[in-house]
Amino acid sequence: MPRRVSPPVNELDSLPHPLTSGERRVFDFFNARLAPEWEIYVQPHLNGLRPDFVLLHPRIGVAVFEVKDWSLNDAAYQVQKREDGTPVLMVNDHGEWRAIEQANPVEKILHYKQEIFDLYCPRLDQRAGRAVMTAGLIFPSTGDRRVREFFEPWLRRHREIVQYPGRHPVTGMEAIDGGRIDQVFPEHNRGLSKIMNETLARDLRSWLVEPDFALAQREPLDMDKNQNNLVTSRTDTGYRRIKGPAGSGKSLVLAARAVELANEGKDVLVVNYTITLPHYLRDLAARCHRNGEGRGSITWLNFHAWCKRVCIQAGFKKEYDNLFAEIRSAERREPDKKNNGLKEIMDHRIPDLVDRIISRNLGHPDTIYDAVLLDEAQDFQLKWWNLLRKVCRQGGEKLLVADATQDIYGTARVWTEEAMHGAGFRGDWVRLATSYRLPPKAVQYAREFASRFLDPDLIDLPEKAQGELDIYPCNLKWVQTDSARAEAACLREILAMAPAADPELLAMTDITFLAPSQKSGMAVVAHLKGQYNIACVDTFDDDSQACRRKKMGFFMGDARVKATTLHSFKGWESRAMVVLINTADNHRALALVYTGLTRLKRHVRGSFLTVVSCAPELREYGASWPDFLEQ
Known part of the structure; x- marks a missing residue:
């Protein structure tokens, strides 16, 4: 079967952050040496983190690799020690040595591994789950022995690396050039795991697959x-x-x-x-x-x-x-x-x-x-x-x-x-009459909403393209609730949207949450960050100046879940949205609802729109949606 690669191989040369020569060599190495069941994710948008490679096999395990083109054979890098003996990574910057410990690749791979375990594979067994995870480091421009010697002060400081070196491989150019997959990734051909399964793999894919905004x-x-x-x-x-x-x-x-x-x-x-x-x-x-x-x-x-x-x-x-x-x-x-x-x-x-x-x-x-x-x-x-x-x-x-x-x-x-x-x-x-953004199914419900609730003297109804085939799956869900339950309903729908997209793939970072106000938006985002450790780029803040700065920095290319107000998202578009509606008792509120409904973007692999509504005036309309739930 063909290997799943995200982004596709033919698009790797046009990434926003192009692969270095060393990263490309490592990709070609994995692509040639790994069994086709191993999926390769290149620079995945991992909740704000961007590891170089994540490998996933639904019946064996997960691996994260950091690749550095640094040459450790010259005098550009060295290890210094603090008074307490703690090693510090240093780089020569125009004749002056400065610490770059924040870029230490050993610490990075352990951080990636920990986040994958804690957040993206929450159903992995708490005690035995780490056995299916590899965190590796590759230096394609430096010899194997030199890499091991250079990073030895950090490697021996971490008990998990000392105890399980096969799950923490550190290799250099000889292993890559020699095609030594058993050395670069010792766990690649281990027997089928009793812990890893397709359900766990699906949990992780929604974080690894390339987001629609990047494509x-x-x-x-x-x-x-x-x-x-x-x-x-x-x-x-x-x-x-x-x-x-x-x-x-x-x-x-x-x-x-x-x-x-x-x-x-x-x-x-x-x-x-x-x-x-x-x-x-x-x-x-x-x-x-x-x-x-x-x-x-x-x-x-x-x-x-x-x-x-x-x-x-x-x-x-x-x-x-x-x-x-x-x-x-x-x-x-x-x-x-x-x-x-x-x-x-x-x-x-x-x-x-x-x-x-x-x-x-x-x-x-x-x-x-x-x-x-x-x-x-x-x-x-x-x-x-x-x-x-x-x-x-x-x-x-x-x-x-x-x-x-x-x-x-x-x-x-x-x-x-x-x-x-x-x-x-x-x-x-x-x-311009034809709506090229909305999926054809969504056009139907947007037209109905505008016709029922908006001023007939002002409405301009979207039209489908004549003769267009409906090749854009569209998942429309309406949750009718009350204000006391709305926040919890939004959280449930945000967390469930990507896993529910199966068998299609939806990147978690493609999900956009739209709130009617700063207050309601802050409440949901606070829970996403605090309770579920999901990073968000949002525009919510009690301080008006801080809020303005957040708005200035808001963009869909950010590698985090998006959250903003319906007002701020006007003119934008998203393939996957959860929209909260708290009122619909006047013209402007209804126009805002229409604006939210029409932010949905068509996609051949499916679009997803869930509305959580506290407005009783909209219950009858919401009940006409394909998936209606009353809570």
Whole structure:
């Protein structure tokens, strides 16, 4: 039978972190010498850790290997000892010796082994389970004897290595070049284990298999004829507005157009509302693979970050800071009006300050662009758009894309035809109708939700591609519960999603948890981290500044489970999601639910969406889903 390799062999040369020459030699060695039942996982996203190789045999055991191309024959590395005799790994850095004990490969492999045992194979027998685990170290550029001698001070410090050297092999170039698999991995051909089995292997695979986000980053994005025409052309006036339902490719067109303009030598400003979305748009742009010299530049900012930049560059930082000082002072006087004051600052006073700077020609030259592109325009106020128009050069290009159905801030009506007079547009909206993101089954339930619960004057329903075969399995589950049980239900569904994907493989790190609020999100993430030791990249924090920094660092390529709010995930997509809904009693709350439902991304190996709902108004709708559970 063919060996399971993740990522596939033909894609190893295009990894984000390419294999070193030594790592490639080791992979070829394992691939040639191991029985085909041994699965090979290269640089797996192991809950934030990235070992070089993990090997898995469902009836024999598990092995983790760290590979170092270091040459220990020269004077670049040495062992020093502290006063208590503890060895310290040192490297010569431009003539000065510095400690790199945090990179010590002996400690690394033991750490990997311990985490695999504790977290990823929780059903391994507590006492005998370690017998099926190997933790090895390979130096393909250094002789075997030299490697053993160099690391001897650390090897003899660990009782498990001394007692079971066969489970902790340390080898060098002779073993690799000589094809000595029995030396590099002594446990590879041990008899079938009474401990290891397919169930335990399945536990581990969900952590080892390459996540969809990693694969997607290597694949160029396809566009249909209509989308490609929008990317490669402009209108006579330079103005263009595009609308369409979730998943129809609006953001893709915008990102690809930004790249096209930059390749023409233009300076482009791409703006949106949320803090997290620029990461996604930049990723789309990187995957467009549009040829060009790239003489121009693209600036990716959310609207208020752009406002702050304009103020600072023009020398108005003090005035900008004073606006927030006023807020803090007002909050101390009237704490119950905290949100009202902040909204006034963000919606009006900051944009008004920027308008004064630009209108009086006080701005820095860098604030002027050849093109201004606005994503998720339905989140914007019309005066913000008119402010952005002022920093576009005469004859420049101005593009916006919108979906009024996702009206989570109650601002979509400003983008109706009647309200847009004076915004610079002539003629109709360009409409993208087909949803290429959503699995066809999910399109059906999204359309039903929008038709039942959203304003008919604003909805733009997603459509399936005509004649498209439904080759995208879709697992839809609705859990109806109450607020007291919601947190526990979310935890259960997150933990169960990857194992339940069998026989298909779902990477645990592809799972995204979406919460309606900071409070509910923090509660679930705290349990994931504290109770189950599952690392998460999240955007939750009681402190607003810390929360903002987390949002700035949130991206799908992170090798951890993802967790954020429904608001922050608008515009993004995920193959596997658990979505918590706590209320559905007004238009904005319902629009937020729709936004969450339409974040699901199709995949030939299956997509997974579980909704945990505390909203009684949605019970009847949820009961229509293929898998409905009431708790």
